[in-house]
Amino acid sequence: MRKPLTLTALVALALGLGACAPSTEQPTDGTDAKTGTLRVWLFDEANRAAKEAVVKEAVAEFTANRPEVKVDVSYLATETRSEKYKGALNDPASAPDVAEVGNTDLAGLVAANGMADVTEDMAKWSEAGDLPKDLVKTVTVGDKAYGVPWWIGVRALYYRTDVFTDLGLRPPTSYAELVDAAKKVRAARKDMVGITVGGQYTFGAMPFIWDAGGDIATSSGGRYTATIDSPASKAGITAYTNLFSDDICPAKQCVDLTGGGTVETFAAGRAGMGILGNFSRSAVEAGAVKGKYAVVPLPGAKPGSIAPAFAGGSSLGVFRSATHRSLAVEFMQLLAGKKYGIKLYDAMGFVPAMKSARDEVTAKEPFLKPFIDTMDAGTRFVPVDKAWTTIDAEKIVPNLLQKVITRRATVDAAAADANNQITAAFAK
Amino acid sequence: MRRSATIRRQRLTPLWLLLPALVVLVPMFAYPLYQLGLLSLFDYGQPQVSGGVPARFVGLGNFRALFGDQVFWSVLGQTVVFAAGCVVVTLAVGAALAMLLTRVGRVARTVLSFAALAAWAAPAMTGSVVWLFLFDSNLGLVNEVLGLPGYNWLYERSVAFALVGAVVVWHSFPFVMITLYAGIQAIPESVREAAALDGAGAFTTFRRIIVPMLRPLITIVVIQSIIWDFKVFTQIYVMTRGGGIAGQNMVLNVYAYQKAFASSQYGLGSAIGVVMTVILLVVTLFYLRALRRSGEAL
């Protein structure tokens, strides 16, 4: 019997460096064909038909006076979208012209040289002035624009009107009142948590950190510095993690909840309050608490203040390797404009990014008022840097929260740890 | 090993027979494997892949970063213990049920083998989701039956590992059971009857008669279980939501995914891949060597 291939030989094979280096694709700038098929990627949704109808209408309008152009729209599942983007980056032939991009994903795509710089196109667009500044920042890397904010979602405080009335409570207007109300609900209703919060719910925790004056990182001169271990950030972390106590939301029950988990808990009637988005309304309406809840802005520490919310949502952008650059920009602007923004709201309940469109839908729908108030108070965002992909993928913030909640580490130790990890992510 | 004298003379024949498989495997496996080794020596991320940024040769830098990371070592230790537990339990359950199958009536045998096939057929993703639903703290049947409303099975590290381990075993014992049962069936009846006449119990029969006769089959089963369980991904990823509370249930494959692939650090990811492969290889070679010492050959 011959000896099997030895380990050394295998390692030698694995490390056997030839002269060749790994494949690196030079970025290809797209072309600007004026005819043919425009490829558009949008996100798939649970009730896609409604979204599809709006998009079809936009396509019909777009092609009406461009008979030589066809628009091919495909819908990407949320779960597979990052692979699709990577595929489009690595194989420009498969890339779309226009794509919907989760607003936290954009910076990574820009760093990978995937998105076209549309600064000039935006400057020329008549509707550009209608976009709020804090949202424009979410599509701006350096001083260049790489897309248009399309729709936004923010979170606010949902509470149970029936329970609050029974217990003689009023919706909280400060953090102290929030804690107080939560404890009273929990004390009176054993099967409920005071407020449903989650250890994996980054965007539920961030408002507390922002409100305390902290942040994940601050930028100066285009460079980010991690600040999650600043005294202000730690105060915010403490405020959030203190909610995971037995008399509010017991750690055992709440530490591994994601944002979706808190929606489920609130919808099932097992929580007095919850930090849910305007986009969660249909899920809540489908649950046991239909008709028994109302929404107010999430209060900050200072009485009467509103804690800054995360500006979630999605943007539209043009891929750098788009083959129909001008057409792509035109279609992007059509879809992101006020007209289709309002139509999309009517179909899906997504709040349009455009200020005037936002005003119009609020007038129609009183439910939105607390959310719009929150937006008007100013929204915040994650670092617009490719490092966010790493920070998110490595779950640095949830791990920090969970360590503190389970008392496996002190706030100081956990925040210092997370700060190092975030610093390392920016250094890459 | 018996040989076919006639065919043996044709020296080139094996090459021709292997050729079709190699045509697929060399470009689809060997070359990417070589690329994997190569990538592990570079700083290679999405900006390098598509952004025109040159890939930077970092030598063993990725490996140094990995070995210098405390988390890596604790995850590695955890993975080895978890995988070993899963392998042992899977083999024990599979072997015990295979023996059981030889002693039951036709109906029971058919029922059990169908049940096992059903568990085997369930994709890892769906199996994990169904179990998660059964053990859900609020909507789950298990808490309802046990009278533990709201009990969180994922809170304690060991309980969470046990639950995920149960799912891994559920998915993989059918392979062991059916393979060993089929093996036992192939052992001549007379040998088994002789053992029974000697008054040997199930356990003795298994150890004295079946294990020695089925050694080649057991070798395959053991090696495959080691490989599969060491690389477990879906069950952990889905059930503990990506590694458990504060990463307490992290295993190597999920760690690699989170650390490297989800954020497109392909160089680092490749380094982890190389390390995992080498570890598995060492374990397997040790096992094969131990077998050879006891007289078995590959």
Added chain:
Amino acid sequence: MIRRRLADTVAILVAVVTVFPIYWMVLSALKPTGEIQSADPRPWTLNPTLDHFRSALGVSGFGRYFLNSLTVALAVVVLSALLSFLAAVALTRFRFRSRTTILVMFLVAQMVPVEALSIPLFFQIRDLGRAVPGVGLNTLGSLVLVQLAFSLPFAIWMLRGFVAAIPAELEEAATVDGASRFTILWRILFPLVAPGLAATSVFSFIIAWNDFLFAKTFIISATERQTLPAALLVFFKPDENDWGGIMAASTLMTLPVLIFFIFVRRRLVSGLGGAVKD
């Protein structure tokens, strides 16, 4: 007799526990949403509904995706059976210099984490597609090729035992009778290892059917070539916990494998035993 009865009872109990999660999956898929979300779950339902299945089947292009998945899986099963049979014969009936090396390489191949290989494979497929049409990105051919590569090492490794179990005298006798090498391979050996092929094809089928890593990596812009698992991922939304939809989608994903299993079951059990007499 009592011992037999005890053994029967234990076996049936184990079977019930084993199959229970599958039962629960199908049951939850049939329950109306209100019952799924009730805090008082019951192991039956009086109001079965097909709503969840309807919404899963309503994924536009379901039939197309199903066909794509089936095509890929069957192509992989057939090709993998053929190629692994030939390779297994080479590795059992012949002794040659690099035999053990090749065997160990097949093992190594199974040890590499798939995610790690998906990056180099992507470029390989892209470049291959530029040279050979039909196996590049966005084609079902690429999925067949990659899945084949991933199922072959294990198939060959398993099949080796089956081929070894066939007495060499059979081939020798055939040779004496003047049969050609081709005849020996296809007329004598092939039918004899058929049970083994059934066993290994189960693995190939599962690998090919369940894959979504490569489906989502390689099928980028051609939505009409998407496979079923990748399409059904829509239902596995971590944030929405639509358990009914998840369970219906899971059921639809599991069923074809189960049917394939039942189809080959007999051969499977007799087949796996063949690997004994190495």
